[in-house]
Amino acid sequence: MSTNEAIRLRGIRGATTVESNTKEAILEATQELLSAIVEANALQEDDVASAFFSMTADLNAEFPALAARHMGWSHVALTCMQEIDVPGSLGMCVRILLHANTSKAQSEVQFVYLRGARVLRPDIGSS
Numbered sequence: 001m002s003t004n005e006a007i008r009l010r011g012i013r014g015a016t017t018v019e020s021n022t023k024e025a026i027l028e029a030t031q032e033l034l035s036a037i038v039e040a041n042a043l044q045e046d047d048v049a050s051a052f053f054s055m056t057a058d059l060n061a062e063f064p065a066l067a068a069r070h071m072g073w074s075h076v077a078l079t080c081m082q083e084i085d086v087p088g089s090l091g092m093c094v095r096i097l098l099h100a101n102t103s104k105a106q107s108e109v110q111f112v113y114l115r116g117a118r119v120l121r122p123d124i125g126s127s
Contacts, residue, residue, distance in 0.1 A: 005103035014098075015094065029115070045072065049076075051096060051098045065080050
C-alpha cells in the first residue's frame with residue numbers, strides 16, 4: 001500500500017460446510033476457508049483486527065478459531081459462537097467474519113463461500 005491510500009476497516013465474510021462433526025474436519029474446513037479469504041483479499045496477519053467464527057448447532061467438536069491459531073495468528077483477537085438455529089437453514093456450516101484494515105474499497109472486498117455454503121451467496125460467484 002502506498003502512503004497516499006486511505007486505510008479503512010472492512011468486514012470480510014466467508015462460509016463453508018464441514019463433512020462431519022470431528023475436530024479434524026472442522027479445523028480442515030476452517031483453515032481452507034480462512035486461507036481462501038486471506039488470499040482473495042491479499043491480507044497479512046497484521047491487517048486483521050479481529051475474527052468472528054460461528055458454527056451451526058450440529059457442529060461442536062472443536063473451536064474453529066483454533067485453525068487461525070494453527071496458521072500462526074497469535075496476536076489477532078478471535079472468538080467463536082453458535083449460529084441461530086433457524087429451521088431449514090444450511091447445516092454443518094462454519095462462517096467467518098474478519099475485520100481487516102485495507103485500502104480496498106468496500107466493492108473490492110472479496111467474500112468467499114466454499115463447498116456447500118456456495119448456496120448462501122450464489123450472487124457473488126464464490127471460489
